[in-house]
Amino acid sequence: MSFGSSVGPSYMGLQTNIRNVGTVVLPVTDQERALGFYTEVLGCKKVNDFTYATGERWLEVQPDGGGSNLCLALARPERAAGVETGIVLLSTDVAGDLVALRTAGVDTDPEPLAEGPVVWWSGAPLAGRPPQFRLRDPDGNSLLVDAAT
Numbered sequence: 001m002s003f004g005s006s007v008g009p010s011y012m013g014l015q016t017n018i019r020n021v022g023t024v025v026l027p028v029t030d031q032e033r034a035l036g037f038y039t040e041v042l043g044c045k046k047v048n049d050f051t052y053a054t055g056e057r058w059l060e061v062q063p064d065g066g067g068s069n070l071c072l073a074l075a076r077p078e079r080a081a082g083v084e085t086g087i088v089l090l091s092t093d094v095a096g097d098l099v100a101l102r103t104a105g106v107d108t109d110p111e112p113l114a115e116g117p118v119v120w121w122s123g124a125p126l127a128g129r130p131p132q133f134r135l136r137d138p139d140g141n142s143l144l145v146d147a148a149t
Contacts (some may be wrong), residue, residue, distance in 0.1 A: 013111060015026045021068045024068055025073050026071065026087065029072065031074060034072040042063075042089070046061055048058070063090075066108075081140065083123035083141055084142050087143045089145050089146070094112060094131040098145070101135060107140075108133055110133045112128060112131050112133045113126055113134075121142070
């Protein structure tokens, strides 16, 4: 699929009505297991769950405080699970959440990322500021937990 013309796009003066990010698609191998993790462990709530006439399930969760939804989509060969998602979850207590998640057996960084040295994650530089750590869901998809500012 191609966007724009072969000469190059002209965006001067363009205005849209786009105001928010609604849903981010996250590949998972087992939608029920993922639903349990995102609701029971991360505290999200289920906001959409239906099946298309062709049998595919659309399943969305949302952090309890609102924000963009996560669509827990069944992984496919061209969109495998176990990726650096680029999804950042915001926390009011990063250190406390890291301890709670590690205690519950969730695969996390051993400690918050150190301030200073850059670690690359999902194509972005992370340097421990604000306080942050990575976690992995049961499929190995990594998410970043960052301080809500």
